[in-house]
Amino acid sequence: MESPDSRQTSSAEVPPMRSPSPLSSPTRENTAKNLYLRFLVSNAEAGSVIGKGGSAINDLQTESGARIQLSRNNEFFPGTSDRIIMVSGASNEILRAIESILSKLLKEFYVEDEETDPQSKLRLIVPNGSCGGIIGKGGATIKSFIEDSHANIKISPQDINFPGLNDRLVTLSGNLDEQMRAIDLILSKLAEDPNYINSFTVPYPYAGVCFAGFHGVPYVFMPPFGTAAYHGTNYGMNGNVGKYQNIKGSPTSSVTIGVADEHIGVVVGRGGRNLTEITQVSGARIKISDRGDFLSGTSERKVTITGPQRAIRAAESMISQKVASVSER
Known part of the structure; x- marks a missing residue:
């Protein structure tokens, strides 16, 4: 798959779409706010989002009204071999853009089963200070999100191996509809957090974070939206809380x-x-x-x-x- 240099992908803002969003959100009070959401993709998936000469990303921006930016092809989220996509705009624009991106990647990187919807994992990047609001007191908020969306949600702890990294990964597992509902709920919660809104930044804010690793371009990352092996807390559909340990048997x-x-x-x-x-x-x-x-x-x-x-x-x-x-x- 051809992947042009991602430096060409920071396109100009485009006017918002006039048609209303088909997605149902818990609240639309935040649609006028300038929000953002970041998530991880493999280098191959990033190439698909960009398209030849940037054609795909331009179409995605025009259709959604959101701005879509990617980290460069050697800028990976610390501790991974995955690039970062940042989608910004009003909440309904962000949801339209992410749904289009995920639909595109599911078609190109997953073998579709006619009897069941393809299952995948999507890793959102959320500032550490905003994760408490998603979890809620005693895990009440995140459990309600799981019951509403039917997606499994796992939040990693802050990785002490990378000093200066103040973001955590929120992994959403399920089919596209389940993931989109979970994203909708999480984005609405983040929109209530002034610290999150004020932390609006560039797709790759980790210039001061040093980590060892091969900085070549990965050819394939399987499975797409692969599961990171961290000591995270997993909130399952049954409401139980379990630990994923980085030992034999890790994903x-x-x-x-x-x-x-x-x-x-x-x-x-x-x-x-x-x-x-x-x-x-x-x-x-x-x-x-x-x-x-x-x-x-x-x-x-x-x-x-x-x-x-x-x-x-x-x-x-x-x-x-x-x-x-x-x-x-």
């Missing part, structure tokens, strides 16, 4: 990165020594494509890393260091 995903053909040798090492070391230290599984099997449009071999997010990040960092050592020489 897994896969990332495929490109490594120049001439650098594959240093990743593998003599007799596979380096590859074995990376696998043992990180805990991730690593598969390298055969000679001549390159990423589309490049001369880079495909290195697929599978495991929990922390294992993937560790493996990416070690691979990056191996490649960097050769490049410096």
Whole structure:
């Protein structure tokens, strides 16, 4: 899938649509306010949202009335290999835009089952200070959101591994209708928070946050909206609260990165020594494509890393260091 440089995607504001939103919101008092919502997508999904020459993102903005911006193709949310989409405007415009984006990604990245609606995970980025309002006293608010939307909602704690990161991930699991209802409820709650409205920022506000990892462009991130392996609190449909621990059995995903053909040798090492070391230290599984099997449009071999997010990040960092050592020489 062709993905132009995301620096071309910060389009100008477009007039709001005249037609009313088909979505039903708990309140429309906030439609006139300038709100925003950020969420994560893989690099491949970002390319789909942008479209060839920016055509797709321009259409999405025109149809919704919202402004859609993306982080650059090497600007990932700390601790992930995912880019950030920020949608801003009135609440009904934001909902229209997000629904169009998610519908597009479901069609292109999920195999549709005629008998059931496709299920996916969407990760919203919410400031730490605004998460309390979503949770509510004793979890009452978030439980009511779950009962209303029928989506599962999981809120991560603040990640102490990245000092200066003041955002948390709110993961919504379910079909499109369930996710959109949950987004509607959450956005209405955020609109009541003056700190959230005043924190309006750029799509990628983490320039001062340093984290290790391979900063190449991921080819595939599976599944779309993959589950992060963090110590989060999961609020299920049954109202129970459980813990996801970053231990054996943590949710897994896969990332495929490109490594120049001439650098594959240093990743593998003599007799596979380096590859074995990376696998043992990180805990991730690593598969390298055969000679001549390159990423589309490049001369880079495909290195697929599978495991929990922390294992993937560790493996990416070690691979990056191996490649960097050769490049410096």
